[in-house]
Amino acid sequence: ALSLAAPDVRIEAPIPGKSALGIEVPNKEVSTVYLREILETPEFQDAASKLTFALGKDIAGNPIVADLMKMPHLLIAGATGSGKSVCLNAIICSLVFKAAPSEVKFLLIDPKMVELITYNGIPHLLAPVVTDPKKAAGALKWVVSEMVNRYETFSSLGVRDINRYNKLLSSRDPRQHQPLPYIVVIIDELSDLMMVSPVDVEDAICRLAQMARAAGIHLVIATQRPSVDVITGVIKANIPSRISFAVSSQIDSRTILDLNGAEKLLGRGDMLFMPVGAIKPIRIQGALVTEKEVEDVVAYLVKHGEPVYLSEFPSPDEEDADKEVEYGDSLVPEAAKVVIDAGHASVSLLQRRLRIGYSRAARLMDILEAKGVVGPYEGAKPREVLMTVEQYHRYFGR
Template identity: 50%
Template sequence: FPMRRLVGFWGAFVILTALVAAGVLVVTKTTLRELGGAVAQVGRRIWAWRRKPVAVAPKVAATVRKVKPTTPTLKKSAPANGPAATSRAPKPPKAKSRPKPQPRPNTDGYELPPLELLHLGEAEGINRRSLEQTAAALEDALIQHGVDAKLVRIVPGPTVTRYEIELAPGVKVSRVTSLSHDIAYALASADVRILAPIPGKSAIGIEVPNARRRVITLGDILRSDVAAKEKNPVSIGLGMDISGKALMLNIDELPHVLIAGATGAGKSSCINAIVTSILARATPEEVRLILVDPKRVELGQYNGVPHLMTRVITNPKKAAEALQWAVAEMDRRYELLADAGVRDIGSYREKWDAGGLDEESFDRFPYIVIIVDELNDLMMVAGRAVEESVVRIAQMARAVGIHLVLATQRPSVNVITGVIKANVPSRLAFAVASQTDSRVILDSSGAEKLVGLGDMLVVTAREPKPERIQGAFVTEDEVRSVVDWVKGQRKSQYEAKMFEAAEKKAAVEEEFDGEDPDIMRQAMELVVRSQLGSTSMLQRKLRIGFARAGRVMDILESKGIVGPSEGSKAREVHMTVEEFEATMAASQ
């Protein structure tokens, strides 16, 4: 009452209220800044709750607290790379009549498979309320940690949604990147990826996995307008980017690609999509395939298609021989390019089609795509031979239309060596277990934050910054339908000479008891021409050790070329120079 007499009723009320509030702040140890943030947060939530939900349209233009979310055009596209990742499996359309094949001139009656064999995925609506709640939680997390930033754009994708924020002047980008764990905690998601900055923008992207993923099928990609405009026969349907745009990848521009990721991340599905894309878009005259499958179960379904140059290779040693054949084929094609006076396969084929090359001396060679499903097995069995062939092809084969697609689930430096990485600039990185594995593949982190099942980062020679893509998924039934169609068009024609040189070499080595044929021929010529069966002479002339020289001499004895050992004396030679020359001429 004394205070009421001094300042009146309202004055006393204000003073007592202020004293009570100050006492509460002191007792609870709360600052005025924290109190203001809490009040603002409550106000924003009340405002968001009172707002009416906005209906989803193909292009969303509504604002969320002055934020303009950009959504992809929702055509017949859908989720992830595998049935386990989907919220709804794609349903095949009801075919009322036999689908028409794609037109392709000058193919001697060969008809490409109709794209209707590849099913479209089902479109998924965008959950506006979920986007708003996540955006509010993200802004609250930034405010609580004292980061002055503004949410400017929301980009919903098939697998993740990107929230783009702009920082106030003077705020360092590192303040946001250092809060990655705190942001993941606030959004209740362990796989939050921060892109700082977004390439080509003055903004930071925070990518949050969607609660419901959409299936992206190979039919969505190959039946899109982007694929219709792409005419190169080695262009493949890779998947869909975060903005919902179909992505076609031209292998001719890569020109070689390395695919790596943990088990179950989507590598095999990606390889099936690559092979099926080629079968669906190219004739055997345009593209031929060499498939290597050490696991024996992934690519066997493609046996018998006319695009194959040989049956699917399952033996690592046979795979090394196939790579050596590809090196020899590369050298042959370069000789043809030099004789034709052109620089690459594109100019060569244009000159051939125009009738500028003699059919007796030249041939219209196709593109060759070599796909290795598990590089690790090849490196363990024939590492040196495989690495040498891979490096030679990677360095020189682009101009003659030979391309490599190498896949491995073990992204270690023993498999992906520095020499291979230096010559294979394009990478497809699927989900890996650690940041170290991501750096082996991409030379940067990021792949450890992927959510698996087709979620990948793509790096090419033209785009060195990783781009996040949801890979296209193709079912076994779709693959079987395409394979049956192409088998019905033409029988397979395998390359008979692919393993011929290796078989001849093996026969010669067997004849010489496993010894190097070149060493044996040189030793035979030295002994016969000098008429001196001396082990020490072989050591000096051939620069080999005593044990090996003795073994070579024993083999010559078993062939009847020299006589038995006579102690320290040289062995007697039983073959004349004329007989040796006749034997060499007959063997040649």
């Protein structure tokens, strides 16, 4: 690096397939790779999978495309301004170029409220772009229930996955049976969701990552904070395909890729792509799609088709409002379960388990006492729990 006057070098030891060491020296003039270049290549055009998307070009200038079916989920991390959101835009644009709205549906979750909101109104959407982190947890729960419903349908027909199911339907009368679309769930900032409802979000992501592939449901998750409290061990274990853009330290690089190297990337689309089953990551210059191009694609799609949103898509606000009318607070059923499982009741217990403030926990305790779940206040002693598990199931219908 000193002799070459290079900003950062990566050492590839050894080069795969050769008995030699490789030293990657960044080009002083970074050439821009445009998304259109990759979309026009035979690698993308001739790909059979409807979930093929363009990534960019490798260090030799070869176009790199990937198939979300084979991944089957993708984790993207990198510091602010390193190219994550452009990569997400490239993935979405690639998929809408490859698949019709009846073949692929998107559920877009964008807590930042600015990156994915542009796609509102395209016919590929299952629901309007979700921007509220609380609603996002409900949206992920809906995806889990859709996965379970699909597996029950597959089981009743004796098929193993979505491809066999759709082939079976096409062999019957195609006018009576609509094929199931693939569902791609794209989360632009996981850390925001993990701060608001970590338990619900992690549980839903883990269930989907473990089981959703055969049901035709795929996750693409991006975060700018690749720390262990956001990308937990359970999430990492279930999402083997990963992309790392430039990060600030070796620790962040090891968190996302399990090896060093991402801290030496140049930013602006420079990435390391670790596909499932690979021993070493591939260095890629990511494809650039401009805001104007995204707006043109969205305008074209909106002009040629209307989205059919799910009528049964859950609205957590409505669910909470119903619970609030019925119980006085939407957390009453959860609070009752916490104290019954613990065998004793205290305000501090509710604060810890439900991650709420003192005033709300104290109000919940008053409601539980009024409903006969817990006994009266007894000074320093914890309150007695009066309701049994059977009574809880009868009363709360759970």
